[in-house]
Amino acid sequence: MATTTLTKAEDRTAVGHAARIAHVSKSFGGPEGRQLVLDDITLDVAPGEFVTLLGASGCGKSTLLNLVAGLDSPTAGSIETPGGRPALMFQEHALFPWLTAGKNVELALRLRGVPRSGRRAEAERLLGLVRLDGAYGKRVHELSGGMRQRVAMARALAQDSRLLLMDEPFAALDAITRDVLHDELTRIWRETGVSVLFVTHNVREAVRLAQRVVLLSSRPGRIAREWTVDIDQPRRIEDTAVAELSVEITEQLRGEIRRHGQH
Amino acid sequence: MGSTETVAKDTGQDLAGLEAGLDALDAVRVSRTPVREVLVRKVLPPVVAVVLVLAVWQILIWAQVTDDYKLPSPSQVWDEVTDAWVQGTLLGYIWTSVSRGLLGFLLALAIGTPLGLLVSRVRPVRAAIGPVLSGLQSLPSVAWVPPAVIWLGLDDRMMYAVILLGAVPSIANGLVAGVDQIPPLHLRAGRTLGATGLSGTWHIVLPAALPGYLAGLKQGWAFSWRSLMAAEIIASSPDLGVGLGQLLEQGRETSSMSMVFLAIILILTVGIAIDLLIFSPLERWVLRGRGLLVRN
Numbered sequence: 001m002a003t004t005t006l007t008k009a010e011d012r013t014a015v016g017h018a019a020r021i022a023h024v025s026k027s028f029g030g031p032e033g034r035q036l037v038l039d040d041i042t043l044d045v046a047p048g049e050f051v052t053l054l055g056a057s058g059c060g061k062s063t064l065l066n067l068v069a070g071l072d073s074p075t076a077g078s079i080e081t082p083g084g085r086p087a088l089m090f091q092e093h094a095l096f097p098w099l100t101a102g103k104n105v106e107l108a109l110r111l112r113g114v115p116r117s118g119r120r121a122e123a124e125r126l127l128g129l130v131r132l133d134g135a136y137g138k139r140v141h142e143l144s145g146g147m148r149q150r151v152a153m154a155r156a157l158a159q160d161s162r163l164l165l166m167d168e169p170f171a172a173l174d175a176i177t178r179d180v181l182h183d184e185l186t187r188i189w190r191e192t193g194v195s196v197l198f199v200t201h202n203v204r205e206a207v208r209l210a211q212r213v214v215l216l217s218s219r220p221g222r223i224a225r226e227w228t229v230d231i232d233q234p235r236r237i238e239d240t241a242v243a244e245l246s247v248e249i250t251e252q253l254r255g256e257i258r259r260h261g262q263h
Numbered sequence: 264m265g266s267t268e269t270v271a272k273d274t275g276q277d278l279a280g281l282e283a284g285l286d287a288l289d290a291v292r293v294s295r296t297p298v299r300e301v302l303v304r305k306v307l308p309p310v311v312a313v314v315l316v317l318a319v320w321q322i323l324i325w326a327q328v329t330d331d332y333k334l335p336s337p338s339q340v341w342d343e344v345t346d347a348w349v350q351g352t353l354l355g356y357i358w359t360s361v362s363r364g365l366l367g368f369l370l371a372l373a374i375g376t377p378l379g380l381l382v383s384r385v386r387p388v389r390a391a392i393g394p395v396l397s398g399l400q401s402l403p404s405v406a407w408v409p410p411a412v413i414w415l416g417l418d419d420r421m422m423y424a425v426i427l428l429g430a431v432p433s434i435a436n437g438l439v440a441g442v443d444q445i446p447p448l449h450l451r452a453g454r455t456l457g458a459t460g461l462s463g464t465w466h467i468v469l470p471a472a473l474p475g476y477l478a479g480l481k482q483g484w485a486f487s488w489r490s491l492m493a494a495e496i497i498a499s500s501p502d503l504g505v506g507l508g509q510l511l512e513q514g515r516e517t518s519s520m521s522m523v524f525l526a527i528i529l530i531l532t533v534g535i536a537i538d539l540l541i542f543s544p545l546e547r548w549v550l551r552g553r554g555l556l557v558r559n
Contacts (some may be wrong), residue, residue: 094452097553098470111457131282141554144289183278
């Protein structure tokens, strides 16, 4: 609750946000077949806040993340990320197979401008943070899916950005690993104080992780509703409180999806 | 609420233990093939094949299928080898050609690499010379020998020109193919890490394109070697020294079929040896590092 009040306070003063998305619209295609993907999205992420963006296919959640990451520019509206270029994690680990786990992390450090002498130790520290102490010299193909995502997380953290964008990072993992990585992400988020904008289509995952869940409608993507998740961390995905809120959000999500079948 | 408290208790140590267990269960095991297996599977079959070819050759000699000025026996060719060795000219022939070939190849590398990068990354350049570059690959490099002789005269410069015209398109095209096959995700990941422009080319594009580039280098070497042999056979002059191509031509002029055979075998051996000693290990090393070398 405290964080939400903070967001509202920051709204008035217009400083101290990790991301400010103001009236953003995005359309693709030529002048003939123009398709509106995102429509007037306004969303703030406070420093240290964990927000999940939830929506069915076609709600433009990945598009929005690309815009915030600066990989694409909005058709209208503005996006501010005062903490520098946000770090981005994908559904696929996106690690570079020609580098070892440690060197992947070091490349991020190098591109950030960390001098050579400090890189090795910092990479080891970040791998330690995701509990991969012995993995520095491992090749990407020698790691399991969960380990690869943790290296990707260490590489994202190496960018030392105040905002971490995550695009369904656990969707391709098995349920057991995903559950463990939820715990891991929560722990790292609390340890580092980084702000997280996490995209998913998994309602329980959204509720399990976030302080705030933002539901997007589809075609075009608009903010349909927002929930503040007032459940103590650490949570479990099978907690009753998580389940109850998930049911409520799922109902709303299904309502949004149903609208598309009516015409 | 009860469940939340137990969760709170076991997050610390337990999560670390759980994760270590999962990692141990999921980790991919990578093992190397023992040396004996490599010998039996990789070395034995080609040796057997060579022995078979020699056997068939000898049988043809015994059966006297043709006159011996057309088909020398293996032992006659072997005598040619030992003669050249005793006279100390054998290594000279090989070195004349190999040094030319490698130097020409390195030049082709220095020109083909930036050219390939330019074609793959700059759209108008690609539209302008991309098709020409792939078309050049199907032009036999021997076609360049007459113009090269006229333009540059009978010297080493003409040899290098022919090698370059044969090898540069292969190397450039290999790099273009390698760049085209980079997964878009790697480029996106690179951009989010801040690797753009030259830094993106150096840290992401070049290493990601390496497998295709190496395939291009391999082909580029084959083309260099072939072009050089064509040039050496056609253009002979005292200034050029005696390489393997000239040796072949000398054999033809003096009607020494065993010398012709010697030259052909040496050309083949050098081509295969360079590939086996340089390019194949390099390619295997790169692919193995990326987990792309699947063993069955």
